[in-house]
Amino acid sequence: GAVVSQHPSRVICKSGTSVKIECRSLDFQATTMFWYRQFPKKSLMLMATSNEGSKATYEQGVEKDKFLINHASLTLSTLTVTSAHPEDSSFYICSARGGAGGRTNEQFFGPGTRLTVL
Amino acid sequence: GENVEQHPSTLSVQEGDSAVIKCTYSDSASNYFPWYKQELGKGSQLIIDIRSNVGEKKDQRIAVTLNKTAKHFSLHITETQPEDSAVYFCAASKGIQGAQKLVFGQGTRLTINP
Numbered sequence: 001g002a003v004v005s006q007h008p009s010r011v012i013c014k015s016g017t018s019v020k021i022e023c024r025s026l027d028f029q030a031t032t033m034f035w036y037r038q039f040p041k042k043s044l045m046l047m048a049t050s051n052e053g054s055k056a057t058y059e060q061g062v063e064k065d066k067f068l069i070n071h072a073s074l075t076l077s078t079l080t081v082t083s084a085h086p087e088d089s090s091f092y093i094c095s096a097r098g099g100a101g102g103r104t105n106e107q108f109f110g111p112g113t114r115l116t117v118l
Numbered sequence: 119g120e121n122v123e124q125h126p127s128t129l130s131v132q133e134g135d136s137a138v139i140k141c142t143y144s145d146s147a148s149n150y151f152p153w154y155k156q157e158l159g160k161g162s163q164l165i166i167d168i169r170s171n172v173g174e175k176k177d178q179r180i181a182v183t184l185n186k187t188a189k190h191f192s193l194h195i196t197e198t199q200p201e202d203s204a205v206y207f208c209a210a211s212k213g214i215q216g217a218q219k220l221v222f223g224q225g226t227r228l229t230i231n232p
Contacts, residue, residue, distance in 0.1 A: 004161055009159075034219070034220075041127070041224075041225070041227075042224060042225070043122075043124075043207065043222040043223060043224045043225055044162075044207065044222045045222075046219055046220070046221075049219065093161075093162070095161075095162075106152075106164060107164075107220065108161065108164075109154070109161035109162040109163070110161045111159055111160050111161045112161070
């Protein structure tokens with residue numbers, strides 16, 4: 001199946017700093033990428049949807065100025081958590097969709113990034 | 119909006135026995151129902167999915183059933199093996215071929231006891 005990678009897998013940062021997470025589709029072109037947040041023992045909550053070359057669409061309650069999303073190419077999307085606070089600590093997961101093996105609507109998930117804000 | 123409820127949150131079965139995980143959804147317009155397996159360090163993998171025009175789908179030891187009237191769908195794993203241990207998520211979406219966003223259930227941690 002299609003492969004999606006995320007980098008870094010884990011990151012620890014101080015309050016007030018910014019952290020960038022990368023999501024890459026390794027063997028297919030992703031027209032759409034999704035960013036999710038997962039709390040311990042909870043479901044994946046969609047944060048935003050991004051299409052290559054256009055602005056991301058954020059879900060209700062998600063601050064677009066705090067969670068900056070860039071989808072500059074068909075294989076790369078980035079999520080930047082700005083001015084991080086301890087409550088931003090979470091597991092962030094991306095997924096990518098688009099044309100892989102004919103299953104154009106299937107989402108392929110990255111392994112996730114665990115962010116800890118001290 | 120859509121709301122997906124998943125039960126149980128944890129499930130422990132003996133190797134070789136069957137495991138069943140159930141999900142209910144609220145939006146009757148939802149038409150695509152995938153199941154994902156999440157293992158530590160790996161991306162969530164689609165293991166099986168079903169569309170609203172069928173009632174059951176099977177792939178080797180895994181099957182999914184859908185009851186549109188009752189708005190619930192279930193994952194069935196038979197002859198369970200230790201490698202089936204993982205967190206399983208159900209999801210629902212709508213639109214053409216389910217192209218709209220996925221709404222996930224809360225997840226079920228399945229443990230297979232040897």
